[in-house]
Amino acid sequence: MSPDRAVLERALERGEQEGGSVEFKERLTRDLHLADGRLESLAAQLRHRVLSGDGEATYVVGVTDDGGLAGIPPAEFSESMDVLSLLAEEAGAHIEDVQTWGVPGRDGGADRGIVGVATVREGAMLDVDDQHIVVGTAGHVDHGKSTLVGSLVTGQPDDGEGGTRGFLDVQPHEVERGLSADLSYGVYGFDEDGPVHTLNPHRKQDRARVVEEADRLVSFVDTVGHEPWLRTTIRGLVGQKLDYGLLVVAADDGPTKTTREHLGILLATDLPTIVAITKADMVEEERLLEVEREVERLLRNADRTPLRIERHGVDTAIEEISEQVVPIVTTSAVTMEGLDVLDQLFERLPKTADGAGAFSMYIDRTYSVTGVGAVASGTIRSGTVAAGDELLVGPMADGGFREVEVRSIEMHYHRVDEARAGRIVGIALKGVREADLQRGMVLLPRDADPSAVWEFEAEVMVLNHPTRIGEGYEPVVHVETVSEAAAVYPEEGHLLPGDTGRARVRFKFRPYHVEAGQRFVFREGQSKGVGTITKVLPGD
Ligand code: GDP
Numbered sequence: 001m002s003p004d005r006a007v008l009e010r011a012l013e014r015g016e017q018e019g020g021s022v023e024f025k026e027r028l029t030r031d032l033h034l035a036d037g038r039l040e041s042l043a044a045q046l047r048h049r050v051l052s053g054d055g056e057a058t059y060v061v062g063v064t065d066d067g068g069l070a071g072i073p074p075a076e077f078s079e080s081m082d083v084l085s086l087l088a089e090e091a092g093a094h095i096e097d098v099q100t101w102g103v104p105g106r107d108g109g110a111d112r113g114i115v116g117v118a119t120v121r122e123g124a125m126l127d128v129d130d131q132h133i134v135v136g137t138a139g140h141v142d143h144g145k146s147t148l149v150g151s152l153v154t155g156q157p158d159d160g161e162g163g164t165r166g167f168l169d170v171q172p173h174e175v176e177r178g179l180s181a182d183l184s185y186g187v188y189g190f191d192e193d194g195p196v197h198t199l200n201p202h203r204k205q206d207r208a209r210v211v212e213e214a215d216r217l218v219s220f221v222d223t224v225g226h227e228p229w230l231r232t233t234i235r236g237l238v239g240q241k242l243d244y245g246l247l248v249v250a251a252d253d254g255p256t257k258t259t260r261e262h263l264g265i266l267l268a269t270d271l272p273t274i275v276a277i278t279k280a281d282m283v284e285e286e287r288l289l290e291v292e293r294e295v296e297r298l299l300r301n302a303d304r305t306p307l308r309i310e311r312h313g314v315d316t317a318i319e320e321i322s323e324q325v326v327p328i329v330t331t332s333a334v335t336m337e338g339l340d341v342l343d344q345l346f347e348r349l350p351k352t353a354d355g356a357g358a359f360s361m362y363i364d365r366t367y368s369v370t371g372v373g374a375v376a377s378g379t380i381r382s383g384t385v386a387a388g389d390e391l392l393v394g395p396m397a398d399g400g401f402r403e404v405e406v407r408s409i410e411m412h413y414h415r416v417d418e419a420r421a422g423r424i425v426g427i428a429l430k431g432v433r434e435a436d437l438q439r440g441m442v443l444l445p446r447d448a449d450p451s452a453v454w455e456f457e458a459e460v461m462v463l464n465h466p467t468r469i470g471e472g473y474e475p476v477v478h479v480e481t482v483s484e485a486a487a488v489y490p491e492e493g494h495l496l497p498g499d500t501g502r503a504r505v506r507f508k509f510r511p512y513h514v515e516a517g518q519r520f521v522f523r524e525g526q527s528k529g530v531g532t533i534t535k536v537l538p539g540d
Contacts, residue, residue, distance in 0.1 A: 008101055011060050011117050012067045021053025024063045027072050028083035034367045043090035046120065050093050055122040057093075059084060062103070062115030071103030071113030081118065086367065088120050096121040132217040133351050136271065138262035139248035144278035144333060148248060149220045151333040152342060153188040155197040158333035160281075189214020190347045218346045220246070243352045244321075245273035251283045251330075254291045255298050261463045261528065267302055268461075268519045268530030272321045272352055274329065274345065275299070275306075281332040288330065299326050302461075314344045321349070359383030359391075361427070361443045362480040368434035372407065376437055377426040378481060385409065385427065385443075386418040392444050393432060395452030397510050399540060403446065404431040440482035442513045452511035453536045458520070460488075460531035461500045469495040475524035477505060479533070482512045488522070503531070511540065 016024045023045070033042055049057035061080045062072045072080070077100065085095050097119040102111040139145045147158045189196040189210050196214040198206050211217060221242070245266035249255050266273045275295055280288055296306040309317045309329045317327040327345075331338030364378035376393070385391075387406050394401035407428040409416050419425045427443065444450050462469060469490060477486040484507050491502040505522075518533045 005101060007099055008060070008115065008117055011058050012063070014058075015067055016065070019052055021049050021057045022060065023049050023057065024060050024065055024067055025080065026064055026070050027061065027076050028080040028087075029076075030079065030083055030365075030367070033083050034086060036368055036370045039087065039090060039367070040370065043087045046087050046093065047091040050091065050120060050122050056096075057120045059118040059120060060115070061118060062113060069103045069115050071111070071115055073113050077114050077116055081116075082365070084118055084120070086365075093120050093122050095119070131215060131351075132219070133243040133346065133349060135218060135220050135244045135246050135346070136242040136266070137220055137222055137246045137248070138266055140250070140253065140256045140258040140262075143248045143250035143253065143259075145222070145248045147333045148246075148276060148278055148331060148339075149186040151336065152339060152346075153186040153198045153220070154200070155188075155195060157336050160334045187211070187217060187219040189217045191215050195343055195347070216347065242269075242271055244349065245269075245271040247273055247275045248278045249275060249291065249295055250279045251277050251288055251291050252279055254294050257464070260298060263298065263302060264461060264463045264530050265521060265528075267304065267323070268521060268532070270323050270519055272323060272326075274321070274327050274342075276338070276342065277328065277330045279332060279334075280330050280337055281334045292328065292330065295328055299328075309341055314341055314348075317345065318348055356421075357382045358445050358448065359385050359389070359443070361385070361425075362482070363393075363437060363439055363441045363443065364481045365439065366434050366437040367426075369428070372428045373430070374432050374434040374437055375410075375426045375428045376441075376443065377424070378443075379424050380419060380421045381480070382421050383445075384418055384420040385425075390446040391429075392446055392448060392450065393429065393437065394441055394450070395511050395513055396436065396441075399452035399511050401444075401450060401452075402432050402436070404429040404443075406430075440480070440484065440512055442480075444513075450513050451536065451538075452540075453507075453514050454511045454540045455504060455506040455537040456514060456516075456533045457535040457537065458503055458505055458531040458533050459500065460490075460495065460503050460522075460529055462495050462497050462527070462529040465495075465497045465527035465529070466525075468497075469527070469529075473524070474508070475522040475527065475529070477507070477520050477522045479512075479514055479518055479520035482514070484512065485509065486522070502534075504537075505531070 011022055014022050016022055032038065046057065062070055062077060064070050081095065081098060088094050095118050098116055100114045100116040103113055103115050105112045137145050137149060151158055187207055187210060188198050191214055196210050198210050200206050247263055247266060249259055277291055277295065292308065299306040305325045307317060307320055307325050307327045309327050321327055329338050329341050360381045360383060361378045362381060363376045366374065366376050369375055385406060387408055389406045391404050391406060392401040393404050396402060407430045409419050410426040411419055411423055469488065471489050471493060473488045474485060475488065476483055486508055487506045489504040495501050514533055514536060516533050516535055520531050520533065522529050522531065
């Protein structure tokens with residue numbers, strides 16, 4: 001939780017005033033606040049608040065109308081932020097920053113919930129295009145992730161005491177809406193003369209200048225760092241397009257259980273990943289070599305080929321980096337060792353989220369807009385879509401697909417005629433009601449002949465489990481935007497933590513459209529694992 005309570009206190013003090021820029025909300029829900037009519041009036045209210053605040057409004061969520069600290073559960077807060085981001089989009093604005101605080105229970109007991117302050121700013125989110133690569137970071141807490149990103153984007157060394165990190169107070173919700181560079185915890189760029197740094201990532205003007213000046217942008221989003229938010233962060237990771245993963249391992253601690261887990265998740269999503277060994281200045285040469293060897297072993301155990309950049313050079317790393325080959329670079333944010341190597345990589349690495357082929361999009365959210373009808377939003381996974389296109393959507397609960405037509409396409413509140421892979425869009429559909437749509441359904445071309453899958457075979461790896469996984473173990477499976485309870489039947493009868501093996505996976509409640517080759521994450525309580533679908537099984 002953010003330490004700077006003053007932000008909250010200031011907002012509460014200013015209070016909700018007629019014609020002011022501060023708005024109090026207890027919570028926002030999809031059902032209530034995105035319903036017909038309501039969405040438009042709330043978006044109009046938001047636009048009003050933004051205008052009153054000279055382009056910036058403050059939404060305090062988790063409070064009563066008169067500013068009492070109510071505190072709401074994290075899941076409700078998360079939904080409120082989702083809804084607020086849609087309202088902002090509708091109003092031609094975006095969420096720029098979210099800070100949260102715990103509200104202690106009565107008598108100082110366990111937290112009753114959280115309260116948060118969202119800053120909403122005029123203008124659309126930063127667009128992601130061919131010259132904008134998005135890097136997902138991961139690693140054990142305190143291993144230097146924020147510091148490394150801070151030093152990269154500012155070009156400034158750290159003092160070893162968290163000086164650079166101070167710029168980048170990463171909040172869980174920035175994670176969830178990760179693809180907006182404004183919300184990511186760092187952005188920098190390159191022009192023909194080299195890096196274009198953000199002098200102070202906290203200053204909006206600085207970020208805006210980088211976006212303006214640079215020919216190529218690199219933004220960093222956190223992916224798997226926040227345990228309580230794992231469900232949503234996993235959605236952020238597998239439901240959206242990242243180009244590269246960056247895993248940090250501190251030279252003093254070396255790889256930990258969390259490091260292994262995070263690596264597993266990054267690799268499970270096919271993300272070409274770079275490992276940065278951080279804090280090289282803190283250890284002797286001998287220890288450094290030892291950690292490098294440990295990292296190499298870790299990668300080999302995960303069936304990957306490590307490539308030490310110090311030995312093979314940046315050119316080779318750029319040529320070879322893939323799902324298979326993982327470059328390793330040794331860095332120190334204090335001496336800036338290795339940061340030039342990362343600069344060169346990020347300046348030259350191609351955008352990977354390719355998206356060639358026929359159109360497909362997994363539905364992330366659905367809503368209904370007056371006069372327009374059902375809208376499905378998500379990130380286009382492959383191909384392009386145009387207004388008037390005839391599509392299929394499904395599977396419905398009975399396994400069937402519905403014929404629909406694209407009425408219109410919105411991208412960040414702008415209407416567009418066509419959109420391609422990687423874009424986050426809202427697609428208005430003719431021929432289906434919003435109530436029939438659901439997260440996890442897929443949109444495909446009319447001639448696709450898709451199947452509704454109840455059961456599939458997979459290669460799985462158990463990252464973490466208190467005991468062994470036996471027949472009929474029931475985690476939640478996350479694949480694309482699907483999050484669904486499933487039963488797992490290991491081929492050998494059981495799987496132990498750290499094991500890799502084959503299993504059959506069966507959705508418990510309804511079928512989805514999944515394909516061989518797709519990666520998934522499964523989770524239940526403390527246990528986590530990753531897998532690849534090897535074969536979809538016919539029948540129901
Ligand atoms: P995160 O939790 O992974 O984001 O870790 P932080 O970036 O917050 O770093 C944790 C602590 O390690 C901070 O006090 C940093 O100043 C320190 N640190 C990070 N990188 C380095 C480094 O390269 N060298 C040294 N000496 N300290 C570092």
